[in-house]
Amino acid sequence: MTAPTTTDQTAVPSVSPLEPRARFSDLFAAEWIKLWSLRSTLWAFVATAAMVLTSTSANARGDARQYAEADEERRALFRMLGLVPDSFPTGSATMLMLGAGAIGAIAVLGEYTTGMIRTTFTAVPARGSVMAAKVAVVAVATALFGALVGFLSYGAAQAVLSGQDIAVGLGHTGIPRLLLAATLLAPVSALVGMGVAAVVRHAVITIVATTALLFVLPTLLNDNSRLSASFLHMTVLQAWGRIGREQDLGEQWPWTVGGACIVLAVWALVSAALTIFSANHRDQ
Known part of the structure; x- marks a missing residue:
């Protein structure tokens, strides 16, 4: 008789050390690299800067020409206002608003349109954190x-105005407050573009919707009544x-700088919330 052979088939559990959860700083660094890895991002920044500086220079040249042809009374008014x-x-x-809105949209659509967002969420399941x-x-x-x-816009304008000795x-x-307003306008506009892109996830519709919210909507409103002015x-x-500018003394329905800051904060927070929480519903 053959002696029965026993095979020990008890599987030794493979114990793998738990991987540390990704820190927010790691996610920030990864997203920073991802943002600048898109060629469209750099071109969008360059194109936006070019459009802003072109608009500023053209406006300053027009005012400098009017100043040169004006009488002393009109010159004094121009220097004051x-x-x-x-x-x-x-x-x-x-130009800055629309360009920044497009940049924000690109940051989201760059992954959703290529399907890379699935890879990102597989690597880091915490979608909200990503x-x-x-x-x-x-x-x-x-x-x-x-x-x-x-700052570059300020420099371009003063270079033109210095030809008439009216640079400031x-x-x-x-x-300073005008430069602060420009600094705030860019991220708020970008977040609006992100929020729209995260909800819509279609390039053409996103650009149209972002343009409508940021640019078309103000042109459809006026300050003829208190209600319309409030929406404006x-x-x-x-x-x-x-x-960015002093209160117009002739404005029928005046409002405060604090109120304007609240408006920008609400736009930014709502857009950020849409971007973060919409990721929990679907991948494409």
């Missing part, structure tokens, strides 16, 4: 960009204008 807004006019703010890091990266990058473009210094009354004051462009 026209120098500060020339450093970052409404046209330049619009999207929060993405929001933080875009907010920081566009805030720095807004500050830089605002960086510490001139109104210039809730738009991003109007809030930027109130923060």
Whole structure:
């Protein structure tokens, strides 16, 4: 008889050490690299800066030409009212707003349209943390960009105005708050683009919807009544204008800088919430 052989088939459990959870700083660094790895991101920043500076220079040249042809009374009025807004006019703010909105949209659509978002969520299942890091990266990058473009816009305007000896210094009354407003406008607009992209997840519809919210909506409203003026004051462009410029004494329905800051904060917070929490519903 053959002796029965016994085989020990008891499986030794493979114990793998638990991987540490990704820290927010790690997610931030990963999203920062991811943002700048997209070619479209750099081109969007460059194109936006070019449009802003072109708008500022054209506006300053027009005002400098009018100043040269004006009489002394009109020149005095221009020196009193026209120098500060020339450093970052409404046209330049619009270009910055639309460009930053597109940059925010690209940061989200870059992954959703290619399907890479699935890989990202597989690597880091904490979807909310991933999207929060993405929001933080875009907010920081566009805030720095807004500050830089605002300063360059100021320099471009003063270079033109100096030809008529009407340039103003960086510490001139109104210039710092105008630059601050530009710094705030960029990240808020970018977050709006992110929020729309996270909900819509379609490139063309996202750009149309973002443009409508940031640019078209203010043109459809007016300040003929208190209700209409209240809705107008809730738009991003109007809030930027109130923060960056002195109160118009002839305005029928005046409002405060604090109110404008609240408007921008609400737009930013709602857009960030849409970006973060919409990731929990679907991947594409």
